[in-house]
Amino acid sequence: MNCRDALRLLFDVVDNEASESEIKKVREHIQSCEKCAARYEMEQKFKKCIEKKGKFSPECEKLRDKITQQLDDIDPGSGGADLFPSPLN
Ligand SMILES: [Zn+2]
Numbered sequence: 001m002n003c004r005d006a007l008r009l010l011f012d013v014v015d016n017e018a019s020e021s022e023i024k025k026v027r028e029h030i031q032s033c034e035k036c037a038a039r040y041e042m043e044q045k046f047k048k049c050i051e052k053k054g055k056f057s058p059e060c061e062k063l064r065d066k067i068t069q070q071l072d073d074i075d076p077g078s079g080g081a082d083l084f085p086s087p088l089n
Pocket of ligand 1: 002003004006029033034035036037
């Protein structure tokens with residue numbers, strides 16, 4: 001399983017909508033992937049916040065912003081040129 005598949009299933013797992021085999025696959029990936037483990041943890045925090053405060057709580061939105069920001073730090077995405085400099089540049 002790659003990160004893309006893991007992240008897609010991650011939301012289902014957090015929402016308890018994934019099948020047992022999916023959960024197992026995601027867990028296995030998380031154990032070997034720090035990036036997805038961090039994401040999983042953050043999504044769970046966000047979910048708990050929503051359960052506690054209600055769906056459109058600004059507090060949860062703030063948390064989500066923070067999550068997104070932290071994820072950007074972890075996963076540079078298309079801006080990852082600094083980590084993997086192209087020899088063409
Ligand atoms: Zn991953």
